[in-house]
Amino acid sequence: MQKPKVLVIAEEKKTQSAVTGALKDIAIILISGAAPEALVAEYTENSPSVVIVAVSSEPAFTFKAIADLVAAGALVIVIGQTKDPDHILGAMRAGAREFLLETDREGLRRAVHEHAKPSETRGPGGTVVSFFPTRGGVGCTSIATNLGHALQKAGRRVCVVDFDLHLGDVLSFLDLPGTYSITDVLANIGRLDRDLLDASIARHASGLRVLAQSGKVEEADHVRPLEVSQLLGFLRRHYDQVLVDGVRGFDEMSLAALDASQKILVVLTQDVPAVRNAKRCLDLFRRLGYGDNKVSLLVNRFQKNPDITARVIEETTGLPVAATLSNDYHAAITAINRGLPLQSVAPRSRLTKDIEQHLVPLLAEPGHGAGKVGFFRNLLARKADNGAAGTT
Template sequence: MENGTILLVGVAAGTEAGLRAALPEAPFESAEESTRARHHLSAGAPCAAVVSLERDPQAGFELIATLSAAGARVIVLGGKKDADLILHAMRAGAHEFLVAGEEERLQRALREQVRPPVAKGLGQVTVVLAAKGGVGATALSVNLAGVLHGPEARVCVLDLDVHKGDVLGFLDVSGGYSISDVLGNLGRLDRELLGSAILRHRSGLEVLAQSEKLQEADRVEPRHIPALLGFLRQHYRHVIVDGLRGFDDLSLAALDAADRILLVLTQEVPAVRDAHRYVELLGRLGYPPGKVLLVLNRFQRSSDITLRVIAETVGAPVEATIGNDYPALERAIRAGALLLEAAPRSELVRDVRALAERLAPRAAAGAPRRSIFHKLFGRIDHAAQ
């Protein structure tokens, strides 16, 4: 059995047929029951397994433990949401517990497993997703891209709000190729031609948006997104995707193809509540927890909504905080500049560099070193949250 195989154990014929139709590229193997599944393990552990507990739960738990110990991601199918059953399955090593009728969630969980790994040398795709409107996701997208960009690291910001995206306005650029132009020329564009046609900010950061060609926005379809992002991976070290609005088909296509998702929120009750809903939904869609990073924007230490409160409410830890320096950000936006240009000493630059370092170690190598006192008292302040 190859490492990419997905083992189906005791899965109903209708469910199996739906999986095979939805994921025709996936190398499925099936076994009617847990005892027969062990025969398949002689050829090596699968990358993932779907184990039904409806026939023989005890044998199923034993198989889950064996598969999990071998490194497989195990998804369990039960007849109903039974707390004892779920707890027993999780203790055995299961990653998810689903019931009949959750076929779409099952398909998404498995699609993440069979998505081809990014080949060595290809760029990374990071989606910046706003938990609600007005949390500063676009400002974070362009300035994170600006920090990641460098002489040896080309970076592109892709604005997938094809009707009213904000990236071009933030950077004060216009003209150039639109998304629909690139889609129409994927087969003939090379690095040199792309570089001569795509929008470029004065910092060297490159931008792809639908631009002024709004009449062609409907030509950008969800089915085009995997190919578009695959193409951009070949030409850029990092692709930062902005402009997703909720969970429409275009957004889901980008989320599926991304390497990581930065879920942005602020210390406002509606934003925290919406972040909780997003984290829950992203989990139900089958995205592994490590793919989703919670980023707290406009962070204020004096707020009653602390990092601990957010983690407990949302159900995920805050992975990064970005300070609150609106005057510096406003100056940058008015000038069509990056924060690195308009306010290089702002705490926002420091925090965005720290996030960039988290996403791509050594990407923020040019950041100024902080003194030992800054590091010490910074740790103390953070621990107090």
């Protein structure tokens, strides 16, 4: 059997040698040479089975880097010079699997044996796609649920996650009961394998999975931004496509979901408030360091005649319209009220066909998996922008 690849991220040569000495006969060791902002890119390129991260002289940066790696699909083991309780807690909150002393040779060997699979059998996995509404009611939940259904029908393994933890309605759109919640998955993340996860979370007849907080709304406020990255990284390892609904605005939770996404679909309609907000959102995304290949514009309820054409939207926002979805209120509201996918209530609607013919291929485009935005770039951009988001 081929040895697993282990990527080691450690500032000090002494730590690098200790890990190499402990593991060299059971793993292929790669010592990270990447700058902090390029760690995720280095992980994606090498696709190691396990990443070992040493707590650096700036522990807060280490924990954010771990969260970014976990969001990219990495399985992270953290090592430290001492078992500092703050460091252990920080590492676990960031989504690490274990915390070990860097001198614990046997612990390291066991952890790699336990967590590593040969590199060809695992990689970062599927992709996370977030829907970002430019104002309320633009159609994000309709699109997320029906695109999820269409992708599942096309043979992908799909999970829709509802991040509106208080009043999310994804389960209702598909007439599913709220069973295993987001906080349940987070509490059991170390124990859940694919079969257990599949068996626990809500399942539509098509096979589409839905993870929401419904039923345990009182626990919603316990979810922290780092856990959002951890959850999406975890789901990404088990599903081809993770579609995120319920992200709103630029609070820490939303930013964590957006950072952990490989694609953001900014949803708007042909009206002035939505287009103005789309421009503001895209400007902010650019300042956050999200490349234009990560962000796409999606016009819902599209009609040919209004003053605000696709061209006006493109000129105003500076981004091409990636797809348009037809306006069919009767089909959309019938689907919602019956708790059924559009495919079942209106298979011949132009809207149903647009989702199948425009959106499904859009997510299969090359480059759509390239979520390589670094923490430091984000941090610097955010610091520079502090307070600017609400004033543009």
